[in-house]
Amino acid sequence: MNIRKTVFGKTSNGETASLYTLTNKSGMTVTFSDYGATIVNVFVPDAKGKLEDVVLGYDNLEQYTGNAPGFGSFIGRHANRIGNASFTINGKTYELEKNDGNNNLHSGSKSYNKFLYETEYYEEDGSLTIEFSRLSPDMEQGFPGNLDVTVAYTLTEENELVIEYLAVPDQDTVINFTNHTYFNLSGHKSGSILNHKVWINANQFTPTDDSLIPTGEFVDVEGTPMDFRTVKTIGQDINADYKPLKQGGGYDHNYVLNRESEDVELVAELIDEASGRKMEVYTDKPGMQFYTANFLDGEKGKEGTTYNARDGVCFETQFYPNACNIAEFPSSIIKAEEEYDFVTVYKFTTI
Template identity: 40%
Template sequence: MTPPPAMVSIHEESFGQLSNGTSASLYTLTTPQGMQVKITNFGGIIVSILTLDKTQRLADVVLGYDRVSDYEADSYYLGAVIGRYAGRIDKGQFELNGHLYQLALNAPDSQLHGGKKALNKQLWHACTAQEENKSSIILSYSSPDGEEGFPGEVNFTVKYHLTVDNELIVEYFAETNKTTIINLTQHSYFNLAGHDSGNIHQHKVSINADYFLPMSEKAYPTGEIKSVTNTAHDFSKAKFLAKEIDNNDDDQIRIGLGFDNYWLLNENAIAMNEYAAQAIDENSGRRLTIFTDQPSMILYTANYIDGSHYGKNNVQYQRRAALCLEPQRANNKEKGVNIENCLLTPEQPFYSQTRYVFDLA
């Protein structure tokens, strides 16, 4: 008799209590090959990702914490679902249909990543599902009209799927009863050598993009769309981050204290026919390849982590301990930086998918 196919297992356990007394859960997904992903329903946070290196040694390749209380206090957005709006909104203001909206401010003269109690600080409803080739965590949260200043009630769903092929697939859904704006992303900090292994200068990165968006001294896009050719921001061919990350002759590197810009993905990447971005740690052999249907990608090299946070296993995270690759809809080649890129209307629900493929280079 043919044995049943190996499945991705799911285990649920307590992840501790939040300050309001409610309890968070931690879900562990494990593939037959041993890859393991831990996700909590607080903030939709990816707590850990264990993958094999070229010697078959497992290591945790994302920054994070051991307790949900640490995530409640976290200011770096480690591993979280980001929204309603990923990124900065100058003065926390935007105009929509002739009305000026004032958002909650949680950064100097701006709103950052959705506000003080954004999606990353909410306890989401969670359920699980298993199929032959994947297992899933389905998270849902209803954001009321006016939350953090945004108009419209929005029902969010985020589905995390781990497949038997060691792919982590993230699906985003949103519906509203009133025209509003959203810009969702996943904010995991990756270090493919291991979360406790130092900086990511020796990671080799490529981004499928011919253009990027320069930013001003206040770290907002200037509105210019610039070719990556002959700039430090050319990742059309894989290169080590160390090559340019301290290039203070480059204004953008100086402003961001490293890499922290939008890249406008090429059409073949947006169609998901080719990857959007890839990172490789040659010492371990681990490779992360990202496919997304979103038009832009931020590469952020953890420039503001300062050693004040202790993560998993009491590791003191230092500057550039990881890199983030954040697919977003806020910018594209047709309209650049434009609020119309981010509209969510009652007539047109939002859907997006990003795939994270873990293998060996």
Template identity: 45%
Template sequence: MRTWHCEWPRENCGTRYSALFTSTIGSGALCLALGLATMTTSAYGIEMRPFGETEDGTAVEEYTLTNENGISVGFITYGGIVTSINVPDRDGNTDNVVLGFDNLEDYRTKNPYFGTITGRYANRIGGASFMLDGETYTLAANNGPNSLHGGETGFDKQVWNAREVETDEGEALELAYVSPDGEEGYPGTLDVTVVYTLTNDDELRVDYTATTDKPTVVNLTSHSYFNLGGEGTGTILDHELMLNASRYTPVDETLIPTGELAEVAGTPFDFREATVIGERVRENHQQIVYGRGYDHNWVLDRPDDDSLVLAARLHDPESGRIMEIETTEPGIQFYSGNFLDATLVGTSGNIYRQSDGLALETQHFPDSPNKPDFPSTVLRPGETYETTTVHRFLTDGS
């Protein structure tokens, strides 16, 4: 049974909170009756607190989901950003294992996609344009000649509507956003929901759905930077990574796939068995040179269906923490934090240097709208985009 506590006088928080509470479940309604605005649980459940305002005065909240084992995950409504994932090491010591900031201003002005929901199209679209049903659509070129992660003002810079939802698996938060027709050059009004569920099996499940009123393209992912040793503790080059992929998509000098599905065997891209990330990251391989490290899409070895399959397994030998990723997606982007350059100060107050965190983004392939041989990312009216990714946290002592 949950014990609800209320903080933050409602008059300090505005009418946005009153509307939120009318839709909450369980004893949280007591907070509204008492005229108070923030609800927390004493042991497990959902906590919400203010996290600042955008330039136009829109309130941003941070939600924290906590499971029965004491694992917690934090999110803010700005960008749907994952602000923290607190998990134990093999000795039971809990640390945050994702990079981020402790304030909204840095997320608004400095964020290299730490923890964001990325879209309408995650990753790159070559030449910042694509053709669909005979019509060419021009996008923002925000990454050299290409469009990256939805453009100048992608989903990572929108304030999402949040509500608690009931599930059989654990505490869950639903984030919703409606992207209008023509936003960032994309056709169709896209209605998007992302549900974060923290299970009592220590899994963070992310379910994405979207519908459209015109043919469009969509590719959504979560862009957390992980360091299983703990945020701000240093490099991930000593982590061991397994990727369930026999092929990857080589890129040109602007990191757009060439269209080839290349074998990983005999290359620095072979992670079919657990391999120390730093072992080959400095090899003189043209693809490593293009990415300044790893920044590529791997083609997952999976059945020809939409079942959940193991995509990656990340292990930090020092802390003993392990993260396994399962997904319904056909690909995963491994980015080794190549462009972190000691100009950002993280949640812990420490600066982030190159390879102090890594991203493992489940996805459809980059530039799929311009590569007819890649799995399609086209969504049409009457269809529903549905994908799921699960992050499972454990230790090598469990």
């Protein structure tokens, strides 16, 4: 196991951003930046041992300061959408930026992927961990309370990328962190992911209105194109004449994960038969946004690649969208001094 630090560039206000590359003994390599606590590269072997970068992204810091698609991004204070860009805690209503129609998406135009983080890294029990931390001050993005934020990434010898989200607020507030990495197991520049196969352990999803805000209902996936309880290709049903798919332009939906405990459990799988790569998703979060990159349109990425719709797929573990405003959902309101501590694991193997 080893870790290497290099300069990534300077931000517009002159701060130096760095890259940190972690490599395990089997050759898996993950590169992060302290700008945005961002995942920049993930090189994993295929069935024949060939390494390929399987995440979409950019080559330079300047592009990451824009990064409208959220490539590799740590998202907070609240991932996904909040209806009417507002919520109420203890009788007080908080107004957020309306950056998605009348709604708030990923906390506004400056999510947690647009900040520079303090960095620590260490090796423990044969694994390498890098921690990115900062203080999110009271009313940043419109959210109440100072929030000590840490996202820890660990690379294990079992080709697992473990993400642990830690935060403690000093006031009651809303917290819903996620990671917005776009995966393509054939390699980031290989085009469509419609032939990738997916399994999701969820009997239900949360339908939305036309602005993709959940209605508060729970709908069974059985008998619908949303059903991934049996492995199928992403492309099999993505263009079906089904209202939720038309609303999202493809899959862009929160799945209600079938979880049997409070522990980290296997909730999804992504399989690419062309390369023989497989990715398992584990989490202790209640929901997962399954997103097929429907809004990518000519985005210039790594190595001169142009990314288009459905060239990547996201598995964003989370509280349900707009959970702070829907009583029927597990609440994303975290009490003062209560620890927010959740884990997601992306484990890479071959078939």
